[in-house]
Amino acid sequence: MTQRMNAVLEALASNRYQDLLDAIPYVRHLGIRVEGEQDARKSTLLFHLPFRNEIIGNPMLPALHGGVVGALLETASMIQVIASERQSRMPRLIDFSVDYLRSARTKDCWAECNVVRMGSSIAAVSVRCWQDDETAPIATARAHLLLVEPMPQQHGGLPMKPQPFDI
Amino acid sequence: MTKPYHPAGSSLEKTCKAEPNSAIHAARQFSNAVPHNFDLGMIVESMSSTAAVMRLPYRNILMGDSEKDWLYSSTLYSLADAASGMAVFCALNELTSIATLDMRIDYLRPTPIGRDLLANATCYRLTRQVAFTRCSIYLADDDEICAIATGTFYCGKRSATHTIKAKRDSI
Numbered sequence: 001m002t003q004r005m006n007a008v009l010e011a012l013a014s015n016r017y018q019d020l021l022d023a024i025p026y027v028r029h030l031g032i033r034v035e036g037e038q039d040a041r042k043s044t045l046l047f048h049l050p051f052r053n054e055i056i057g058n059p060m061l062p063a064l065h066g067g068v069v070g071a072l073l074e075t076a077s078m079i080q081v082i083a084s085e086r087q088s089r090m091p092r093l094i095d096f097s098v099d100y101l102r103s104a105r106t107k108d109c110w111a112e113c114n115v116v117r118m119g120s121s122i123a124a125v126s127v128r129c130w131q132d133d134e135t136a137p138i139a140t141a142r143a144h145l146l147l148v149e150p151m152p153q154q155h156g157g158l159p160m161k162p163q164p165f166d167i
Numbered sequence: 168m169t170k171p172y173h174p175a176g177s178s179l180e181k182t183c184k185a186e187p188n189s190a191i192h193a194a195r196q197f198s199n200a201v202p203h204n205f206d207l208g209m210i211v212e213s214m215s216s217t218a219a220v221m222r223l224p225y226r227n228i229l230m231g232d233s234e235k236d237w238l239y240s241s242t243l244y245s246l247a248d249a250a251s252g253m254a255v256f257c258a259l260n261e262l263t264s265i266a267t268l269d270m271r272i273d274y275l276r277p278t279p280i281g282r283d284l285l286a287n288a289t290c291y292r293l294t295r296q297v298a299f300t301r302c303s304i305y306l307a308d309d310d311e312i313c314a315i316a317t318g319t320f321y322c323g324k325r326s327a328t329h330t331i332k333a334k335r336d337s338i
Contacts, residue, residue: 074241
């Protein structure tokens with residue numbers, strides 16, 4: 001068990017999902033927050049992307065960058081799988097598909113996941129993103145994630161590390 | 168209430184008038200005027216009548232984890248989204264407002280950090296109102312593809328009416 005793995009498990013044990021988000025430089029840069037961590041065991045996590053000028057993709061409308069909305073939904077799917085799994089296995093994204101339903105205005109975004117299936121090695125997740133009105137989503141997405149068993153450091157083959165946030 | 172963000176030079180027409188003979192220069196200026204493209208450091212590398220190549224120079228901010236040797240997947244997604252949109256602009260040959268309808272990415276392999284990423288996006292089919300794109304992402308010095316993205320865009324209110332047909336050997 002590596003130091004990194006311990007940090008992940010510690011964060012899980014105390015429901016500090018923000019620590020997992022902050023460990024990813026791009027996610028920290030975007031400023032994605034996880035809200036309502038105290039209820040994480042019972043419910044799905046709520047993810048929050050605060051608006052900043054740097055996340056605009058169309059300055060003329062203006063509208064948010066499709067990549068940023070994608071990054072929020074992708075990150076949400078990964079962290080939600082970690083939260084639902086509650087073991088040492090870590091998700092790696094296989095594929096990710098976003099439907100853009102409405103123009104993303106220059107406002108805060110929110111996202112919530114539904115873990116559709118947690119299989120023995122694959123997780124299927126659907127994600128929803130909205131701004132002012134939760135009943136009027138601006139985007140939906142689905143993701144397939146591979147659940148990777150972390151390999152011990154002393155494994156005879158390749159020197160593999162646990163890979164919590166790899167693709 | 169958030170103030171709309173309008174960086175200087177965001178107008179395409181202004182850009183094209185200033186550099187009438189340099190489409191690539193205009194495209195770079197246009198891309199730089201997109202705040203998040205500029206924020207991540209994306210650069211338009213080359214263009215053709217239906218395709219665009221965008222480069223994402225390596226920075227530590229793109230890492231998947233502060234202790235890991237892989238890029239974070241969403242940075243590839245953002246690059247694919249930007250490059251695919253740029254390919255649609257190339258195919259349209261005008262800077263009309265377009266909207267992404269759908270973008271799907273397959274992560275074919277983990278992408279090592281430390282090297283620039285290139286995204287090669289093609290608009291292989293253009294109808295009057297819809298554009299279809301494909302984009303492959305790979306490391307600048309490596310021929311193994313890291314991710315493939317396919318997208319559809321709505322581009323309904325454009326002035327020109329030319330279309331592009333998908334031919335069996337072109338994709």
